[in-house]
Amino acid sequence: MATKRILADKDFGRIIVRTHRSARNITMRIKQDGLHVTVPPYSLSSKVLEVVEQFRGRLVEDWKKVGKKPIDLDFRIQTPCFRLWLEKGGFTCFSLHTTEEGIKIVCPRDVDFSKDEVQRLVRNAIIRAMKRCAQEYLPPLLATLSEHYNLPFKRVKITGSKGRWGSCSATGSINLSCYLMLLPPHLMDYVLLHELSHTKEMNHGPRFWELLDGMTEGRAHTLRAELRGFNTDF
Structure with a gap:
């Protein structure tokens, strides 16, 4: 039976480690949500990180090709039950506004989407929006x-x-x-x-x-x- 654990990582955000009883070697695959690693039973996290370090350079290059794209003003979520988009406004912080069409995130006028802190703030705003909609x-x-x-x-x-x-x-x-x-x-x-x-x-x-x-x-x-x-x- 497969089991899963998640390790935080500075490059990939997270390393998703799955233990599978039929695995004989450690295998790695880059996906949009992080680095996926399949390991044999009883593999220690320290051993997993040791193997990742051996191939980190190549893995980071692969990650750059498939990793998450930064969220910016072109970002949209359109599902049957939830719609969200971003607009630039005159405020100094991110704010949520509920409309008949969905929820819009109004961004600060001088927002720089290339900054990690801005990406963190806007992702948190998206989660707040989903929580607000989900609660209703x-x-x-x-x-x-x-x-x-x-x-x-x-x-x-x-x-x-x-x-x-x-x-x-x-x-x-x-x-x-x-x-x-x-x-x-x-x-x-x-x-x-x-x-x-x-x-x-x-x-x-x-x-x-x-x-x-x-x-x-x-x-x-x-x-x-x-x-x-x-x-x-x-």
């Missing part, structure tokens, strides 16, 4: 699905988690990531139904999948596989 959109949708399928929950909280779409506690409290706003509606529904299923079946045993299949026309595993391949990087 997701709880009512969750409540509707809960009532329709008779799967009550206790409370819902919107988080900024990027590594986990959602979670459900033993007391019926559900956490939902604001990154759900980037998903197509059918995958968003799947995540919400997945967490609601945990209010009745806390594990991922046969009864859990039977329950979830009953609400997704027998497509629970297919939807899970599609969700795993969805990239939420912006």
